[in-house]
Amino acid sequence: MSGLDLLPPEHRLLFIGGSWREANSGATFAVRDPADGSVITEVADGDVNDAVDALDAAVAVQDEWARTAPRERGEILRRAFEAITARADDFAELMSLEMGKTVKEAKGEVAYGAEFFRWFSEEAVRIHGRWMQNPAGGSRLLTIKKPVGPCLFITPWNFPLAMGTRKIGPAIAAGCTMVVKPAELTPLTMLALAATLEEAGLPAGVLNIVTTSDSKSLSKALMADDRLRKVSFTGSTTVGKVIIRQSADELQRVSMELGGNAPFIVFEDADVDAAVEGAMIAKMRNMGEACTAANRFLVHESVADEFADKLGARMGALVVGRGQTEGVDVGPLIDQNAVDSVSQLVTDAVHDGARVVVGGTPMDGPDHSGGTFYPPTVLVDVPAEAEIVKQEIFGPVAPITTFADEDEAITRANDTEYGLASYVFTRDLSRTIRVAERLQFGMVGVNSGLISNAAAPFGGVKASGFGREGSFEGIDEYLDTTYVALPAT
Structure with missing residues (x-):
């Protein structure tokens, strides 16, 4: 069967x-x-x-x-x-x-x-x-x-x-x-x-x-x-x-x-390789079509270039195609409306000053059979006020912005009507507790990009x-x- x-x-x-x-x-x-x-x-x-x-x-x-x-x-x-x-x-x-x-x-x-x-x-x-x-x-x-x-x-x-x-x-x-x-x-x-x-x-x-x-x-x-x-x-x-x-x-x-509009915060003391691994899970689960998907990447300015380069390399290596095909990493988005929405957010972000590291353009199916495919995409230099960091992307796009200190990171993470999932990468236990207490989200993932668990209470606050x-x-x-x-x- x-x-x-x-x-x-x-x-x-x-x-x-x-x-x-x-x-x-x-x-x-x-x-x-x-x-x-x-x-x-x-x-x-x-x-x-x-x-x-x-x-x-x-x-x-x-x-x-x-x-x-x-x-x-x-x-x-x-x-x-x-x-x-x-x-x-x-x-x-x-x-x-x-x-x-x-x-x-x-x-x-x-x-x-x-x-x-x-x-x-x-x-x-x-x-x-x-x-x-x-x-x-x-x-x-x-x-x-x-x-x-x-x-x-x-x-x-x-x-x-x-x-x-x-x-x-x-x-x-x-x-x-x-x-x-x-x-x-x-x-x-x-x-x-x-x-x-x-x-x-x-x-x-x-x-x-x-x-x-x-x-x-x-x-x-x-x-x-x-x-x-x-x-x-x-x-x-x-x-x-x-x-x-x-x-x-x-x-x-x-x-x-x-x-949701999940922030993914990478502090200066984070293990960058672990953060990239977590980002791949938090962003690319379900092609980004998840309410818990990392939507905004807030990365400390001292590690932003390293994080963006490594994430871009990982995202660019993913194979796009039909979900039932062996070796494929990323399937199609659910319909053409989804592709159009993601594409418009990326286009607007680039117009506002963002730079494409990888991806950024809708693509035909690998076998030229049509389909609703969008490539894994990484954006840097994304303005803090860009629409792509305000709206739920629901697609395989990682917009990266930078911050200078902990207070700025938390303020910007909380600057959304949504409050479902959030992610924090740091090696500082005291910071972990401080940030988890201040984040206005129903769920906080610490040094992990996967938080869903049947034994855990799933849900959010605010909108x-x-x-x-x-x-x-x-x-x-x-x-x-x-x-x-x-x-x-």
Whole structure:
């Protein structure tokens, strides 16, 4: 089994109430390979009526699912983890096909995404409240944790598996049912995940998948329904704000993992070679199409030339091509809009005075078959006020600016509306603590370009959203607290 074999035609439909079915309208939409624009397959194009059917299915089994033993919920997740791990190659090939990332990188996402199921399979049996005596005496205080209820998950295109598992995993563990709306550009991996959970014994109606080309209408209709109690969204800050406003009418709980503008700070005492290695990971993971991607490189003026030369050499040596091709390091961007956006940011930066070290021009596919490719790019002498250091690039471009001292580095790092990920390279332990405390970001990577971990709380502050996914905090997003006042016995 490989690639599309993981997803037979009968699983390219909507998954509602435990059944695979066509959209009510019979409509479908095409899923395309970003490497050449060709159609991979067609999937069902659900509408508002399908979405309501999915919520109906989730609501119908919510009470029963909430009463299911935690151990049973955990075992379902564990079986799904083992199945995904056993089929890692197949999931990776499917993901590479629809999203563009290399198969090697996709295998890394499969391991990361599956780990959320293993983590939350263990957390399912650790949901507990507390019992205590009233400090004033005369009664006892009991707290009970209960599942929040039916959820809506809206997942992005850049991590088709992991962005689903880190929402679905804690919801299943907590006893919540759900409707998932995967990204239109990359729905296939989510459908394969649904089939895997079905095989792992997840009861009908707990998980419902509605693929659609009209996400806006579906989410609006579902959020107007008072039976929906929770929304988790990963995507842009602009769309996140709309969803938060829509949630107000029904006072739905929301978790928002939104945009980022991660600073990558290299101090004068840093190991430059280690910083370059970290930069390659923080910048080039997923071709730079990640909210945690290093977006602004703030390098001390004394080591800036060395860092830029070494990073340029590493970036320039990367091989660009189709993600399924052996030896390729960098796949295509997701679509032409992505290429145009990245290209415009680079063009504007150069106009403002930046200098291109390597890359800097959109490229045709290596086999001249078209595709949405952009080469790994390094810019130096980037003005601090350039748009490329203000906006989320979402592409393989590293703009380097310099700073003179620690205070300047921190001030400029914090000079953004976003607050998701940040990276710091230094050999000074005292500086590490000072900087970590002053940075206004939900996550700080110290001497490392990789910070994502299922056991760590993932999330940001400011315009990067609120709520946490993964770790112990992740399951709390799906639990309500009930306080019970008991008379003294």
